[in-house]
Amino acid sequence: MPHTIRERKPLLTRVRRIKGQLAALEVALKEGSDCSAVLQQIAAVRGAVSGLMNHVMEGHIRDHLLSPERTEAERAHDLEPLLAALRSYMR
Amino acid sequence: MPHTIRERKPLLTRVRRIKGQLAALEVALKEGSDCSAVLQQIAAVRGAVSGLMNHVMEGHIRDHLLSPERTEAERAHDLEPLLAALRSYMR
Amino acid sequence: MPHTIRERKPLLTRVRRIKGQLAALEVALKEGSDCSAVLQQIAAVRGAVSGLMNHVMEGHIRDHLLSPERTEAERAHDLEPLLAALRSYMR
Amino acid sequence: MPHTIRERKPLLTRVRRIKGQLAALEVALKEGSDCSAVLQQIAAVRGAVSGLMNHVMEGHIRDHLLSPERTEAERAHDLEPLLAALRSYMR
Numbered sequence: 001m002p003h004t005i006r007e008r009k010p011l012l013t014r015v016r017r018i019k020g021q022l023a024a025l026e027v028a029l030k031e032g033s034d035c036s037a038v039l040q041q042i043a044a045v046r047g048a049v050s051g052l053m054n055h056v057m058e059g060h061i062r063d064h065l066l067s068p069e070r071t072e073a074e075r076a077h078d079l080e081p082l083l084a085a086l087r088s089y090m091r
Numbered sequence: 092m093p094h095t096i097r098e099r100k101p102l103l104t105r106v107r108r109i110k111g112q113l114a115a116l117e118v119a120l121k122e123g124s125d126c127s128a129v130l131q132q133i134a135a136v137r138g139a140v141s142g143l144m145n146h147v148m149e150g151h152i153r154d155h156l157l158s159p160e161r162t163e164a165e166r167a168h169d170l171e172p173l174l175a176a177l178r179s180y181m182r
Numbered sequence: 183m184p185h186t187i188r189e190r191k192p193l194l195t196r197v198r199r200i201k202g203q204l205a206a207l208e209v210a211l212k213e214g215s216d217c218s219a220v221l222q223q224i225a226a227v228r229g230a231v232s233g234l235m236n237h238v239m240e241g242h243i244r245d246h247l248l249s250p251e252r253t254e255a256e257r258a259h260d261l262e263p264l265l266a267a268l269r270s271y272m273r
Numbered sequence: 274m275p276h277t278i279r280e281r282k283p284l285l286t287r288v289r290r291i292k293g294q295l296a297a298l299e300v301a302l303k304e305g306s307d308c309s310a311v312l313q314q315i316a317a318v319r320g321a322v323s324g325l326m327n328h329v330m331e332g333h334i335r336d337h338l339l340s341p342e343r344t345e346a347e348r349a350h351d352l353e354p355l356l357a358a359l360r361s362y363m364r
Contacts, residue, residue, distance in 0.1 A: 005123045015117050018136075022110050029103050032096045035151050036172035042144045043179040045109075049140055050363040053133045057363075058356055060126050065338045066348050075339050081127035083331055088134040089362045090323040090330075091273045141272040148272075149265055156247045157257050166248050174240060180271045181232040181239075182364045187305045194302050200318075201295045208288050214278045217333050218354035224326045225361040227291075231322055235315045242308050263309035270316040 003059030014052045021045045057085060094150030105143045112136045148176060185241030196234045203227045239267060276332030287325045294318045330358060 004011065025041045064070060064078035095102065116132045155161060155169035186193065207223045246252060246260035277284065298314045337343060337351035 002123070002126055004120060004126045004129050008120055008123070011120050012117065015113055015120065019110060019113050019117070022106055022113065026103060026106050026110070029095060029099055029106065032093070032099070035093055035095045035147070035155065036169070038095050038147055039144075039151060039172045039176045042140065042147060043176050046137075046140050046144060046179065047364070049133065049137050053130075053137060054360060054363040056126070056129055056133060057359060060130060061334075061338065061352065061355070064126065065334065066345075066352065068345055072339075072341055078127070079334065079339065081130045082334070085130045085134050086330060086359075087327060088137065090327040091320070138273070145269060145272040148268060152243075152247065152261065152264070156243065157254075157261065159254055163248070163250055170243065170248065173243070177239060177268075178236060181236040182229070184305070184308055186302060186308045186311050190302055190305070194299065197295055197299050197302065201292060201299070204288055204292050204295065208285065208292070211277060211281055211284050211288065214275070214281070217275055217277045217329070217337065218351070220277050220329055221326075221333060221354045221358045224322065224329060225358050228319075228322050228326060228361065231315065231319050235312075235319060238308070238311055238315060242312060246308065260309070263312045267312045267316050270319065 003063040004056065007055070007059055011052070011055065014048065014055065018045060018048045018052065021048060053085065053089075057082065094154040095147065098146070098150055102143070102146065105139065105146065109136060109139045109143065112139060144176065144180075148173065185245040186238065189237070189241055193234070193237065196230065196237065200227060200230045200234065203230060235267065235271075239264065276336040277329065280328070280332055284325070284328065287321065287328065291318060291321045291325065294321060326358065326362075330355065 021041065021044060025038065025045065028038055028041060060078070060082055065075050065082070070078070112132065112135055116129065116136065119129055119132060151169070151173055156166050156173070161169070203223065203226060207220065207227065210220055210223060242260070242264055247257050247264070252260070294314065294317060298311065298318065301311055301314060333351070333355055338348050338355070343351070
């Protein structure tokens with residue numbers, strides 16, 4: 001079973017938490033909140049998104065690259081999206 | 092007028108776009124989408140959040156630190172949230 | 183006195199420490215050290231470079247943007263390199 | 274043959290280029306160069322370090338995690354340093 005299905009519940013919890021943070025940010029902007037609070041809220045969203053990416057990347061590596069059930073061709077195929085995501089962090 | 096109020100419309104557009112990306116990610120997880128697509132979607136959310144942070148940071152610097160209407164004390168006070176947000180990027 | 187001159191000593195100390203880390207990394211690569219150690223050393227260099235950037239950015243903001251001795255035109259001129267450095271972090 | 278040995282030459286070229294950038298930064302600080310130039314140089318060093326990390330990470334994944342010559346236990350052992358390096362990027 002792919003990890004994004006096995007881990008669906010904790011992953012959805014993370015995504016919904018980030019949606020909640022963004023909803024709060026939307027209210028803050030509508031209400032003209034102090035800019036300092038807006039900066040802090042965006043930094044918190046960024047941290048939560050990094051946590052989500054880290055969670056999915058680790059699952060991808062364990063399930064798609066390490067698992068003995070995967071053929072060499074399958075592993076090579078699954079490597080590319082990981083490298084693309086890594087590059088987006090290492091610019 | 093604070094920049095987060097002057098720029099409310101474009102900032103809300105950015106926030107709503109990110110909310111839309113997260114809603115799509117939520118659907119992808121519910122439907123058990125391929126992990127590669129999930130990685131790509133999270134990387135796109137991350138990029139959009141960085142764009143939002145950059146937009147607010149630049150406005151904060153121009154309005155709160157550069158503006159001649161601000162007293163020295165007000166500028167020093169407004170520096171701290173900027174430095175805190177910067178540090179979250181430079182760990 | 184510009185902060186990069188006032189802070190020359192601590193900044194040079196940071197730069198030399200990073201040079202030392204790179205020299206150690208060079209030796210590790212020459213001697214064919216274990217890849218895990220190489221990954222750790224590069225992560226440490228990255229952290230040190232972020233610390234250096236944070237130090238210079240904060241000084242730049244305080245001295246060039248906040249200082250009452252600077253004219254509006256000088257501040258606007260000094261904003262651009264800061265925004266360019268910020269954008270390199272927020273891609 | 275481990276990738277850090279197979280790729281020794283290009284990796285050493287990258288490390289030496291970064292050392293050169295740091296040596297130039299050291300001169301710039303000694304000579305009291307304009308802060309804008311210092312910011313740009315540090316951003317360039319950061320980009321080069323990211324490129325180096327990306328190069329080693331990809332090699333580590335290909336050689337240590339994907340290679341059929343590695344046992345499951347060896348792959349699990351080699352996963353930890355990769356995850357540690359990833360976490361340093363995803364804070």
